[in-house]
Amino acid sequence: xxxxxxxxxxxxxxxxxxADHEDDLAEVYLERIEEIGVAxxxxxxxxxxxxxxxxxxxxxxxxxxxxxxxxxFDGEQFAAALRQAxxxxxxxxxxxxxxxxxxxxxxxxxxxxxxxxxxxxxxVSRHHVAFPLRIDSRRHRREIQIVxxxxxxxxxxxxxxxxxxxxxxxxxxxxxxxxxRDAAEQLAVSLVERFRGSKASAVEAxxxxxxxxxxxxxxxxxxxxxxxxxTDTLSLEGPPEAAIGLELGSSELSVLDDPxxxxxxxxxxxxxxxxxxxxxxxxxxxxxxxxxADRLAARTSDELIPGAGRRSNRYLPPVPRSxxxxxxPGENSEAQLLERCEGGLYLPExxxxxxxxxxxxxxxxxxxxxxxxxxxxGGVVGGVEISGRVAALLGAVSGVGSEAVATGAGWxxxxxxxxxxWATTPPLALADxxxxx
Numbered sequence: 001x002x003x004x005x006x007x008x009x010x011x012x013x014x015x016x017x018x019a020d021h022e023d024d025l026a027e028v029y030l031e032r033i034e035e036i037g038v039a040x041x042x043x044x045x046x047x048x049x050x051x052x053x054x055x056x057x058x059x060x061x062x063x064x065x066x067x068x069x070x071x072x073f074d075g076e077q078f079a080a081a082l083r084q085a086x087x088x089x090x091x092x093x094x095x096x097x098x099x100x101x102x103x104x105x106x107x108x109x110x111x112x113x114x115x116x117x118x119x120x121x122x123x124v125s126r127h128h129v130a131f132p133l134r135i136d137s138r139r140h141r142r143e144i145q146i147v148x149x150x151x152x153x154x155x156x157x158x159x160x161x162x163x164x165x166x167x168x169x170x171x172x173x174x175x176x177x178x179x180x181r182d183a184a185e186q187l188a189v190s191l192v193e194r195f196r197g198s199k200a201s202a203v204e205a206x207x208x209x210x211x212x213x214x215x216x217x218x219x220x221x222x223x224x225x226x227x228x229x230x231t232d233t234l235s236l237e238g239p240p241e242a243a244i245g246l247e248l249g250s251s252e253l254s255v256l257d258d259p260x261x262x263x264x265x266x267x268x269x270x271x272x273x274x275x276x277x278x279x280x281x282x283x284x285x286x287x288x289x290x291x292x293a294d295r296l297a298a299r300t301s302d303e304l305i306p307g308a309g310r311r312s313n314r315y316l317p318p319v320p321r322s323x324x325x326x327x328x329p330g331e332n333s334e335a336q337l338l339e340r341c342e343g344g345l346y347l348p349e350x351x352x353x354x355x356x357x358x359x360x361x362x363x364x365x366x367x368x369x370x371x372x373x374x375x376x377x378g379g380v381v382g383g384v385e386i387s388g389r390v391a392a393l394l395g396a397v398s399g400v401g402s403e404a405v406a407t408g409a410g411w412x413x414x415x416x417x418x419x420x421x422w423a424t425t426p427p428l429a430l431a432d433x434x435x436x437x
Contacts, residue, residue, distance in 0.1 A: 003030055003101060003145040003155050010097035011078075011147045017094060018059055018086040019149055025060040025295060026085075027273065030073070030145040031314050032101075036110045037138040038117070049108050053101065056314035057081040060296060069314045073099040110139045116163070116179040123181075123188035131195050134166040137179060140420075146274030153274040159265040160408075160420055163187065169198040170367070172351075175408035175420045177263040190349060193380065197368025200380045205436040209344035209372075209398075210386065211337045211429050214405035216350045216366060217327065218423035222409045223353035224362050224390050225255050226322035229282050231297035231304065232415075233357045240291050241303040249286040249394025254328040256281045257292060257308065262324035262422045263406065272318050273309035280305065282325075286394070292320040312417040319415060324422040330400030337399050337429040339375040345384070345435065346370040346377055355390065363387045386433050396433060401426030 011028050019026035032053040039048040055078065056069040068084035070077045075096035082094045116137045124130075143157045161176040165187070172191060176183050212220055227233060228248070234240035259268040259277040268277050273295050281289035293301075294309035297320060309318035338346065346369060353364040365385050371378035386393075409423040 003143070005098075005100055005102065006030065006145065006147075007097045007099075008147050008152045010095045012149055012152065014079075014082055014094045014097070015057075015147070016149045018082055018088075021061055023062075023299070025058075025299065026149055027058050028055055028078075028147045029058065029272070029311070029314055030055045030147070032104070032143045033313075034104070034141040035138055036108065036113055037136060038113060047108055047110055047113065051104060054314050055081070055099075057085040058317060059085045065296075065317050067315075067317055073101045075099050112179040113137050113139050113161075116184065119179075119181060119184035120165075120187050120191075123184045124191055127188060127192045129192055129195060132168060133191065136164045136166075138162050139179075144272065146270070146272070148274055151274050153270040156268055156270060158268075160263075162411075162420070165191065167191070167194065169194070170351075172367075173410065175410055175422075177265060177406075177408065193348065194367050196380045197382050200368065200382045202382045202437040203345065203369070203384050203435060206434075207432045208435050209341035209429070209431050210433045210435070211334075211341050211344070211346045211372065211427055213346065213348035213427055214425045215407050216347045216364070217425040217428040218325065218407050218409040219350035219353050220364055220428065221255055221325050221327060221425065222322060222412065222421055222423065223355050223364065224394055225249075225253075225282055226257065226292065226325060227355045227357075227414060228360075228390050229288065229291045230320045230322075231291050231293045232320055234291055235297070236357050239301070240293070240297060241301050243288045243291055244303060246288045247286055248288050248391060249283060250397035251286045252330060252397050252400050253283050253286050253394060254281070255283045256326050256328075257322045257324065258326055259323035261326065261424070266420070266422065268323060271307050271309045272311045273306070275306045275309065277323070278305055278307045280308065292322055294318050294320045310417070310419055312419050316417055319417060321412060321414070321417075321419060322421055325409065325425070326423070327400065327404065327425040327428070329402050329404050329426045332399045332401055332429070334401055334403070334427055335375065337401055337427055338372050338377070340399055341372050341429055341431075342375060344372050345381065346372055347384070347386070360389045360391065361387070362390045362393055382437060384435050384437055386435055388434050393430065393433065396430045397428060398431045399429035401428065
């Protein structure tokens with residue numbers, strides 16, 4: 001998968017023709033996507049593959065965006081997309097560049113995808129439990145190239161995995177950096193605990209001190225910090241830069257987004273608009289420092305920094321989104337956090353979260369938990385939901401663990417754009433969180 005043969009200079013010249021206003025923004029986004037999974041309906045193991053490629057021309061003028069996308073790579077189609085984005089007559093003439101890209105000739109091979117089903121099943125059996133499950137694991141590859149009027153960054157590539165497991169009591173999904181024995185064991189532990197949680201007693205509704213494990217903390221921070229500080233969310237209430245300097249949470253919280261620090265196979269130098277990514281402080285000691293901004297937001301503000309533009313595919317424009325969240329570790333061991341939250345709940349992972357941008361109401365669903373008894377983990381409890389307003393929940397943080405864990409926070413589907421998100425977080429303690437089954 002390579003864009004090395006693409007002629008970028010004629011593309012840039014054509015973009016300059018349609019970006020004929022001083023503040024216009026024009027770009028071409030080229031992508032190749034490959035998804036490999038286990039084929040269904042076969043008597044013997046086999047792989048299914050989906051490969052697609054294409055491009056999109058985007059023109060931004062003021063507050064208006066025009067986008068024209070095409071499948072495949074073809075010079076004539078490129079000229080037609082330029083005319084569409086520029087709202088030009090069919091007779092308008094543009095340079096037709098050479099958009100020839102070598103076909104993907106590598107054989108379809110993903111042994112790790114074929115083997116992962118048995119790895120997970122064997123790992124579950126080692127915990128001496130048994131239950132029916134259906135595993136759908138996939139390998140995802142994406143390669144993108146941005147060409148602007150003055151900007152042609154290096155090609156960016158991503159490789160990651162996803163796993164969807166259907167169980168009698170629900171569906172478990174995960175985004176993974178590898179399909180290996182360690183990943184299988186982590187999934188097995190989660191599945192076994194979910195099995196026990198499905199049979200455990202419900203928690204009585206009320207306010208509890210809570211310790212979020214690293215995986216649950218990743219979802220919590222993605223929803224309560226990242227989504228809350230995306231410029232398209234902030235703009236619903238006014239200028240996004242007005243949030244800079246606000247006290248949004250406990251002074252224990254220092255959270256940043258760093259696409260360059262993500263797992264190596266998904267690490268980025270530039271975003272989906274070709275802008276350099278930055279190690280961006282979202283919160284520093286609980287105070288808002290720099291919202292997540294794309295070029296569209298940053299071009300009208302001296303205080304906003306681009307580099308957080310992401311898009312799930314060429315048919316949709318980029319939006320400001322997190323890639324890899326980091327919560328700076330604190331000085332508390334997990335044992336100290338459990339002692340601090342005596343009588344409360346330990347919540348290891350979360351299945352989903354949501355944020356209402358208009359009210360600030362926040363919810364996270366957790367599939368199972370453990371009671372905290374005598375400063376230690378006690379009995380298993382069934383699934384719960386924690387809820388509240390973002391500022392109150394972030395202000396309730398009472399301690400941050402000292403050991404951070406890299407994890408896939410999961411799929412982000414805000415605004416209909418489905419993208420993998422990553423995190424490195426320690427456990428997190430919160431006081432008096434509203435919990436219900």
